[in-house]
Amino acid sequence: MSTDKKADFSGVKASVDTTAQKVEKADFSGVTASVDTTAEKVGGSTYTVQKGDSLSKIAKDELGDANAWNRIFEANRDLLDDPDKIQPGQVLKIPAKS
Template sequence: MSLFSFIKEAGEKLFGSGETKAAQEAASKAPTPVNVEAANAAAAKAIQDYIAKNNLPTAGYDVKFDGASGTVIVQGNVDTQEIKEKILLCCGNVAGVEGVQDQLYVPSQEPEARFYTVVKGDTLSKIAKDMYGNANSYMKIFEANRPMLNHPDKIYPGQVLRIPA
């Protein structure tokens, strides 16, 4: 089990609408165990829906959210290290999430990718030059982060990216 840190203010804004917003408002006005549990469940569902939207598998593991600590807990089994890392990034690159507890099991040992947090002024070319020594390797980073990235120029400060070996 490991804990990955993320920037709470950066990422997809999944918690500001619909069922998630209603549950969070109820929990903030009258914080009862039932309201807090409903808000956490709604947030977890929003994250699961975001994972599915990114065409990643959603079976074999559970996603839970603890709003008090801003932590997502992901536990279960996935097929590959790449899928595991993409699921962890989907969970963490969400506004309101500070950490992701990785309790995912991959049946075969594969090399882990490095993770990189984007800072102001970064481009995929700049990151590729720093990581690989060649700015033209930016597509390797882009492809490693698809489908979460849909264009090489659309990265933002605070976003965490997979950097494959």
């Protein structure tokens, strides 16, 4: 057995204080926000899908080019996951004619 004395830390006290500045709660009472549709800004329109519609049919009727279906699909990515799965009653954004 060792007869070495061990350090006595029983009287040690510690406290931790942050070095970051203390900040009062932020005041957002004067903040306002609004969202505008890009369709109104660039001359686009909307179209309500009818039974039997496809994006290429809508593109042909609305934009004059059936091959422009992808422009309609991209403008509606928030609504559409698959260009082949549009449903009657959906309101699609139609981009402006280019």
